[in-house]
Amino acid sequence: MATDSNAITVADWLKQSALAIHQTGSGSAKIDAQLLLCHVLGKNRTWLFTWSDTELDAAEQQQAATLLQRRLDGEPIAYILGYREFWSLTLATEPSTLIPRADTETLVEWALELPLGPKAEVLDLGTGTGAIALALASENPGWNVQGVDLQAGAVALASRNARDNHLSHVTFCQSSWFEQVSGQFDLIVSNPPYIDPEDHHLDEGDVRFEPRSALIADEQGLADLRHIVDQSRLYLHGDGWLLVEHGYDQQAAVTELFRQAGYLDVSTREDLGGNPRITGGRWPAQQLA
Template identity: 45%
Template sequence: MKVNYSSSPQPNLCSNYTWQQAIVWAKETLKKSSEATDSARLDAELLLCYVLSITQASLYAWPDKPVMKPQWQRFEYLVLERCLGRPVAHLLGQQGFWTLDLQIDASTLIPRPETELIVEVVLDLNLPTQARVIDLGTGSGAIALALASEYPHWSVTGVDQSPEAVNLAKINAHRCDLERVNFYRGNWAQGLVKDVNKPLHCVVSNPPYIDAQDPHLSQGDVRFEPLSALVANDHGMADINIIVRQASQLLAEGGWLVIEHGYDQGLKVAKLLACLGFELVATRKDYNDHDRVTYGQWSGRVPAIELGR
């Protein structure tokens, strides 16, 4: 990709440019790139703060401070990488989620604000003081760690089929001082046996739910994320189907399943839960007014249609 450097400070003069001028250059460069973003100003600020090891508040407070040559070289590199489409979270190696600061790499999905809705829904449920919660497809550990941070007495476990994801989740548990959260490798809940003495009170999941032919897969940050964490067969419903059936076998009577899904899958997921014996099924919309999270309470009764399968 060709980038216009006409407005760029020359390396030997960069100490004459201020933090504010660096932001202006980066914003304009990002806007003119082939991967133009609606958040050019924010991206520029986040990248410069990362290079300078300062907060955005400091950036606003001292806009006339100079950018030194090593700082400029690093900042310029990151801006040009962003021009090529690389996610800001990957460039920074971190992403905020809930109240946590998580380490991020290309082995997992980047935690997104809409996924915080799962945490909100679970926290609104009437779960026991010492609830047993499992997060299927935990990725970076975002959901599991967010829940554990709110309820220290909950027993929270995260499962992922990717060894790299499990390792990253463990790093984040240490980073967030939440090492009591257990993470292990597994294919959803396969092999997990229901313990009648210690049943699960809540199953949560943000599984792959995008159809393989969805055009959004060739746009934005998802191009840099693992397809295995994004795409599912059966028009995006295959893994959701597996998780709902497994949850019905593992939950205590009165336990809850909370699952994230695509904006156009709310009715399908709600119908699936109802057909498999879940009650009080409901769907919550995200901040963009899209169906995003569906949940239901396990009745303890397997429908006759399932008994006859």
């Protein structure tokens, strides 16, 4: 019985593709290959292993090869697939916004530990895909969560993610930081641009494909962080909290910004790689005259 010399099984495609991706320097080659093939076949990862001897037809091979080449060219998986898992959510992604990263879940975890009450008012500055705002809202149906972003495309994407994840108590609007914001908040969170424009990491990995406006900031990456720490004081309730993500080498500088601005209980938490990544502080309650 004749066999198709071009036939390739799921297992063989995953092995060959993971090796090719690994040779580009990726540290997630196996999972990348699995996610690409899951997308092509419309199956989950369990299916890949259960039916690993299934042969791919010509159309599946062609589609998989096209996606694989994009990954070999360095394009991030999240942009190729059009979505990214964050917290318990599936978020649509676009090249106009940053890709949500697992390290940012450290900020979400910290925020959820704070004694904010069941009706907290929360503001997410520079929301991007809406990842932080939506993660917090998903855990607290009574919270009123607002996200803002300078880019209209990001606002539209975050709003779409809210709808797709059935989180109706989150709203998004276009604003340059606090320009269109009013009211007082119990919690302000932000993952702002914090990379020095001269940082060589901008030419490496996934960040090569991400929007520079969402990555870099003046003053060695501290300009936006400085603005947020300073201006948040005007929008926080007494005993309200500010939590910000920053670079692995910016802990001392960001801590000093918080302390100079008058925040209390200033501390920093590490990301999944053990790097100082999230700094936060509490705005003091107003003292009676």
